Amino acid sequence: EVQLVQSGAEVKKPGESLKISCKGSGYSFTSYWIGWVRQMPGKGLEWMGIIYPGDSDTRYSPSFQGQVTISADKSISTAYLQWSSLKASDTAMYYCARVTMVRGVIMAVDYWGQGTLVTVSS
Amino acid sequence: QSALTQPPSASGSPGQSVTISCTGTSSDVGGYNYVSWYQQHPGKAPKLMIYEVSKRPSGVPDRFSGSKSGNTASLTVSGLQAEDEADYYCSSYAGSVVFGGGTKLTVL
Numbered sequence: 001e002v003q004l005v006q007s008g009a010e011v012k013k014p015g016e017s018l019k020i021s022c023k024g025s026g027y028s029f030t031s032y033w034i035g036w037v038r039q040m041p042g043k044g045l046e047w048m049g050i051i052y053p054g055d056s057d058t059r060y061s062p063s064f065q066g067q068v069t070i071s072a073d074k075s076i077s078t079a080y081l082q083w084s085s086l087k088a089s090d091t092a093m094y095y096c097a098r099v100t101m102v103r104g105v106i107m108a109v110d111y112w113g114q115g116t117l118v119t120v121s122s
Numbered sequence: 123q124s125a126l127t128q129p130p131s132a133s134g135s136p137g138q139s140v141t142i143s144c145t146g147t148s149s150d151v152g153g154y155n156y157v158s159w160y161q162q163h164p165g166k167a168p169k170l171m172i173y174e175v176s177k178r179p180s181g182v183p184d185r186f187s188g189s190k191s192g193n194t195a196s197l198t199v200s201g202l203q204a205e206d207e208a209d210y211y212c213s214s215y216a217g218s219v220v221f222g223g224g225t226k227l228t229v230l
Contacts, residue, residue, distance in 0.1 A: 045211055047219040061218055095167055106215045107156055112167040
């Protein structure tokens with residue numbers, strides 16, 4: 001059974017750093033891309049970027065380039081999303097998801113993690 | 123990339139059919155057959171319901187169907203059931219992924 005299990009909810013202050021995780025199991029972690037999606041309170045889904053754990057090839061949505069860092073450790077089948085200096089506007093639910101990409105085209109985003117709620121407040 | 127356009131709400135009575143539209147451009151929906159639909163219940167993660175315009179993942183009821191014409195994709199839910207009440211999002215490949223704003227489906 002394919003599973004993506006994310007780390008628990010976080011409460012942080014503005015300016016603090018944070019790294020959340022997404023551990024994959026039940027499939028070959030290095031054969032699929034992992035994407036990250038933001039959902040702000042009461043709002044829709046926003047694509048942040050993707051990483052291929054096999055070689056750490058990473059691609060960011062223009063809106064998130066420079067704002068977050070996506071990484072992965074294939075030895076433990078885990079992808080990460082991190083911030084160096086959080087802002088109140090980073091308060092949101094963050095989902096990781098498995099992505100099928102063939103010849104550079106994203107064909108499907110099929111399995112999703114349960115989400116990690118990040119709250120940034122002074 | 124601009125978000126795809128979905129109606130904010132849709133509704134139907136149990137047993138009826140409802141169709142949700144998703145309008146983009148020739149650079150996303152119209153340009154690729156990689157439109158997906160997701161169902162999201164309150165407090166839950168999105169669930170893939172349709173991919174590649176009209177394909178259903180294993181386990182998704184055949185009451186859910188997808189189609190596309192030009193720059194507009196559609197999700198049809200037939201034989202509405204109470205558990206279908208949720209938010210529905212479309213997405214399309216467009217160099218990366220672009221999502222629609224979401225449609226709240228209410229089962230009356």
